[in-house]
Each structure stands twice: as structure tokens, then as C-alpha cells.
Amino acid sequence: MVKRKTVRRRAKTFGILNAVEAWIYGEIIMRGSTGSGVIGFFTGEGDIGIGPGETIGGITTYTQPVGAGEISLSDLMMDPGLAIATIATNFKTNLLPMSLAAFTTSITFRVGKRLLRRPLSSINRNLIKPALGAGIRL
Incomplete structure (x- = not known):
């Protein structure tokens, strides 16, 4: 039997909006538990x-x-x-305020990405891909 050719996976792209969303979740948790943000925790x-x-x-x-x-x-x-x-x-x-903030952040990013799909796609295609390459997207 002939050995099948392995399927190559594409490398995951780095999403700027996903990084911003993750940073906001980190800020919510850090401000609720330590009283300062992520940067303030490391530099305080x-x-x-x-x-x-x-x-x-x-x-x-x-x-x-x-x-x-x-x-x-x-x-x-x-x-x-x-x-x-x-x-x-x-x-x-601060468990309840943190969970409410995380919930509203999730909803906001989900709705925002859906409403701004075409402008974001245009920015990715015309600005980010030529300037930063195919591995980074908005």
C-alpha cells in the first residue's frame, strides 16, 4: 500500500483583536484581585x-x-x-463585578466583530497583510 501524503497544517495567524480581548480579560482579573492592572502588578x-x-x-x-x-x-x-x-x-x-465585566466584554467583542466584519476584512486585506505579512491579522 502506498503511504499517504501528510496533510500540512497552516500556521495559526496572530489576531490583534484577540490579543486585545485577552489583555482586557487579564486587566479585569488583575484589577479585581490585586487592585492594580497587569503593568502595575509587575512595576508596582x-x-x-x-x-x-x-x-x-x-x-x-x-x-x-x-x-x-x-x-x-x-x-x-x-x-x-x-x-x-x-x-x-x-x-x-469582587467576583460578581469581575464576572459581569467579563460577560459584557465577551458580548461586546462578539457583536463588534460581527458588525465590523467587512471593514476589518478590508483593513486586513489592504493594510495589514501587505505591511506585516500573512501571519498577522486584525
């Missing part, structure tokens, strides 16, 4: 710690978290336990 300063809480009889107890409003990567390195606890609390608190 480490200012997390335990600050003064109550003063009882002249003795100050240190129980209040300080700098937990925005968690960054350096915060995770400085005090991982407090940072992860803050992220978990923020995630539970």
Missing part, C-alpha cells in the same frame, strides 16, 4: 506590611495590614502570606 512598589492597629492601655498592637490596596509582584516577594490572603479576599469580594 512593595509597600505591604503590618501597621499599627489599636492602642490599648498605652500598648499599640500591630494588626492592621498597610499597603494592601494594590498588590504588586514585589509585595508577593516581601510578604507572601499577607499578599495572597489579600488577593483571595479581593477576589471573593
